[in-house]
Amino acid sequence: MKMTSRLPLSCCVLGTLLLGAFSQAAQADEKIALLTSWYAQAEQGGYYQALATGIYKRYGLDVSIQSGGPQVNGMQLLLAKRADVIIGYDLQLLDAVQRGFPAKAIAAPFQFDPQGLLTHASVTSLDGLKGKTILVSSSGQSTWWPWLKAQYHLTDAQARPYTFNIQPFVADDNVAQQAYVSSEVFQAQKAGVKSNFFLFSEHGYPPYGGILIARPDLIASRKEALAKFVRASMEGWVSYLQNPAPGNALIKKDNPKMTDDLLAWGVSQIKQHHLIDGGDAATQGWGTMTDARWQKTRNFMVNAGLLKADTDWKQAYTTDIVQGLHVEP
Structure with missing residues (x-):
């Protein structure tokens, strides 16, 4: 015998609306894959802290952190779209731009190279x-x-x-x-x-340290998400330097060889040398970048024969995301 539904049409419509609303609410946060430049350590503490304390989640982001290392080519993985953001260095980035690779710095969490x-x-x-x-x-x-x-x-x-x-x-x-x-x-x-x-x-060594790098196509298509990621990451650094315990727990999970005393030393040195809150960050907010600093690095590389003088060095970065960010304790 063929069964027919006894539910009234209004219930079906209501159920569909509720299901749609639930699906929208249950949508996953926007994914961002971060690749670091080395094994998990204090120099990546702010990112692990933002993950551990829910800062990324609060900004609607689902961030995954993958550790780098001596055998990991971050730029290659970025260009292959196996990472959305990598932690890199301005000298390598300027050389990549000279070679025609599509990559741009979006923030400079470390104002000075460690x-x-x-x-x-x-x-x-x-x-x-x-x-x-x-x-x-x-x-x-x-x-x-x-x-x-x-x-x-x-x-x-x-x-x-x-x-x-x-x-x-x-x-x-x-x-x-x-x-x-x-x-x-x-x-x-x-x-x-x-x-x-x-x-x-x-x-007098001019480069930043540990800059955040993304592909130009991603910056164009997901600028809002990247802006949230930068802000959340810098808030993670503020939190980490105040109480690093949550971030350190994740660091040790990713890198079992990491010890509490080495992590404590790393945090103390980041603070002592003002690697994150020094330079232009002291007045313009953590993570900031300036044309003047990039030009100093460009000039050093040209003088050292590491960069051709006609390289369009301004293609290596954008200050659009960090302008007006003003994240600070």
């Missing part, structure tokens, strides 16, 4: 590097090394490969090596080595 040089205690200034062996990574060869070499009259004969292992430095008093203020400096202290650290930005 990169510097770790030396033994006998070296009391960067002027004391003559005759020293200096460990430089492959990426350092095309970023900070040309600057350091020119500024302090060093030679390529002094450079040796840095393999992200601090033991050669520990074993040889004549060795200096590249270092992040938030990691290798701590490792040297734990090893009991009396050392000095020189943050390049405090000696």
